[in-house]
Amino acid sequence: MEKDVAVIGVGQSSFVRGYEGSIRELAFEAFREAMQDAGITQKDVAASVFCSAPEYDKQRSPAGVLAEYLGLIPQPTFYIETVCSSSSSGVKVAYSMIKAGLHDVVCVVGFQKMSEITSAESQERMGRGADIQWEAPFGTMMPAYYALYAQAYMAKHGLTHEDLMKVRLKSATYGVVNERAVYRKGVKAEDFDAKNPEAKMAGPVAWPLRVGDCCANADGSSCIILANKEKAKAFSKKPIWVIGIGAASEAVNMAARPDFTKGLSVGYKAGEQAYKMAGVTAKDVKVAEVHDCFTIAEIMAYEGLGFAKMGEGKELIRAKETYKEGRIPVNVDGGLLSKGHPIGATGGSQMRTIVLQLRDEAGPMQVPGNPDIGLVHNVGGVGLYGNVTIFGR
Amino acid sequence: MGFEKFGRKSFTAMTKTGKFVDMLVEGKIEGTVCKKCGAKFFPPRADCASCLSKEMDWFEMPKKGKLETFTTAYYAPFGFEADPPYTMGVVDFGGNLKLFARVAKEVKLEDVKVGMDVGARPLKYDDGQISFEIVKA
Numbered sequence: 001m002e003k004d005v006a007v008i009g010v011g012q013s014s015f016v017r018g019y020e021g022s023i024r025e026l027a028f029e030a031f032r033e034a035m036q037d038a039g040i041t042q043k044d045v046a047a048s049v050f051c052s053a054p055e056y057d058k059q060r061s062p063a064g065v066l067a068e069y070l071g072l073i074p075q076p077t078f079y080i081e082t083v084c085s086s087s088s089s090g091v092k093v094a095y096s097m098i099k100a101g102l103h104d105v106v107c108v109v110g111f112q113k114m115s116e117i118t119s120a121e122s123q124e125r126m127g128r129g130a131d132i133q134w135e136a137p138f139g140t141m142m143p144a145y146y147a148l149y150a151q152a153y154m155a156k157h158g159l160t161h162e163d164l165m166k167v168r169l170k171s172a173t174y175g176v177v178n179e180r181a182v183y184r185k186g187v188k189a190e191d192f193d194a195k196n197p198e199a200k201m202a203g204p205v206a207w208p209l210r211v212g213d214c215c216a217n218a219d220g221s222s223c224i225i226l227a228n229k230e231k232a233k234a235f236s237k238k239p240i241w242v243i244g245i246g247a248a249s250e251a252v253n254m255a256a257r258p259d260f261t262k263g264l265s266v267g268y269k270a271g272e273q274a275y276k277m278a279g280v281t282a283k284d285v286k287v288a289e290v291h292d293c294f295t296i297a298e299i300m301a302y303e304g305l306g307f308a309k310m311g312e313g314k315e316l317i318r319a320k321e322t323y324k325e326g327r328i329p330v331n332v333d334g335g336l337l338s339k340g341h342p343i344g345a346t347g348g349s350q351m352r353t354i355v356l357q358l359r360d361e362a363g364p365m366q367v368p369g370n371p372d373i374g375l376v377h378n379v380g381g382v383g384l385y386g387n388v389t390i391f392g393r
Numbered sequence: 394m395g396f397e398k399f400g401r402k403s404f405t406a407m408t409k410t411g412k413f414v415d416m417l418v419e420g421k422i423e424g425t426v427c428k429k430c431g432a433k434f435f436p437p438r439a440d441c442a443s444c445l446s447k448e449m450d451w452f453e454m455p456k457k458g459k460l461e462t463f464t465t466a467y468y469a470p471f472g473f474e475a476d477p478p479y480t481m482g483v484v485d486f487g488g489n490l491k492l493f494a495r496v497a498k499e500v501k502l503e504d505v506k507v508g509m510d511v512g513a514r515p516l517k518y519d520d521g522q523i524s525f526e527i528v529k530a
Contacts, residue, residue, distance in 0.1 A: 135493055151462045206465065
């Protein structure tokens with residue numbers, strides 16, 4: 001395992017509905033926390049990378065604007081985008097710049113103010129989130145795409161609505177204790193009971209997915225500061241090393257997807273690369289953050305990452321093995337489902353959670369037993385892009 | 394005919410595969426096949442992703458396949474608000490040929506099953522938009 005590039009600072013804004021400020025102010029919140037965490041000043045940061053999904057931003061080319069607001073000029077800055085996995089891609093690029101010797105300290109800021117545009121505008125953009133030439137003309141939306149995977153998977157592997165509900169109950173358990181989460185209310189099984197008129201999670205969105213199977217939109221920002229070995233040792237008492245990185249892409253059109261019963265190909269391809277680079281296996285991972293934009297996505301990720309065999313992901317949630325005290329804790333910060341999913345900020349937020357876990361600083365969400373290896377699985381679009389990043393102490 | 398006529402609502406005005414819409418009007422659903430390497434594509438492409446040739450022919454899609462998966466949308470994006478609920482699915486014809494479309498309204502929701510025999514046919518909406526839909530085979 002190579003220890004050449006480390007995370008020396010992490011930050012995240014609270015994830016909220018309708019952030020009362022502009023995108024530069026939103027980015028500042030995560031950046032300030034990460035800088036204080038690292039104990040450095042702007043002159044120590046050699047370059048910056050900004051990440052979001054641009055269709056929500058009114059500001060054209062936000063990187064330069066935000067770099068100035070954060071006091072990071074005249075250092076180089078630019079923008080990286082892979083929709084929901086933008087900030088994981090940003091970290092991959094920052095890692096590469098450091099490893100190449102171009103810069104010694106690079107900060108990656110992910111941000112998204114989904115409420116920057118009206119909900120009608122947002123609805124229209126959601127419809128164009130995949131193949132606009134051949135699929136959007138049928139009236140597609142993100143939940144419908146993941147529902148295609150859910151339907152095929154449930155028919156083949158015996159996964160039930162109750163299993164999907166259990167994923168949401170787990171994420172809600174941790175959303176309640178994560179003070180940065182957008183959805184902090186508890187969720188009970190009764191909330192999924194379609195016979196109960198008060199059941200807020202039971203309504204169909206894109207069958208078989210219900211309201212409770214879908215993640216919460218949010219405004220938020222995240223910041224990850226990376227450094228080379230020399231600077232990491234100089235600045236940080238607890239550097240957390242980036243030991244494995246993998247990334248992959250897949251056909252956008254559903255007609256070109258190989259098999260809907262086997263999950264998202266980008267997840268397992270990126271995972272294979274990251275495990276190989278880190279020289280570890282799924283069994284070595286002590287805590288993970290996976291891209292649970294929908295409950296089905298978490299089950300598919302268990303299998304794609306090797307935490308469970310194909311078709312047996314349901315057994316993990318049934319046995320509560322992915323809870324904090326279980327064999328492989330997953331999304332014990334509430335995940336996208338409860339913590340929220342401010343698109344460009346999500347990957348950085350997942351990484352912050354893992355870094356805090358490996359430092360034993362995750363508070364009420366801390367996994368017991370001093371976890372030494374953690375994994376982040378971050379997907380863009382409907383498995384259009386996949387990124388897996390592995391961290392070690 | 395321009396590609397703005399394709400689907401319930403088109404987001405693309407121009408494509409070199411625009412003839413696809415004219416063929417739908419003629420009652421045919423066609424993909425493209427590379428003249429050089431024989432790679433087949435649906436939805437159609439103007440350029441070959443395998444050998445980078447720009448010489449493509451049209452071929453008619455198979456008549457019968459299996460419904461690989463489906464979903465019923467109870468909410469719709471902007472511009473489709475009048476339509477829900479509607480069902481969309483993926484048909485697998487074998488030989489790496491698949492098709493994504495809505496399932497015809499005439500097919501009762503309770504009859505839609507993964508693995509059922511299905512086909513596809515062209516469709517003209519009342520407002521003149523041209524599309525195709527999945528039907529029982």
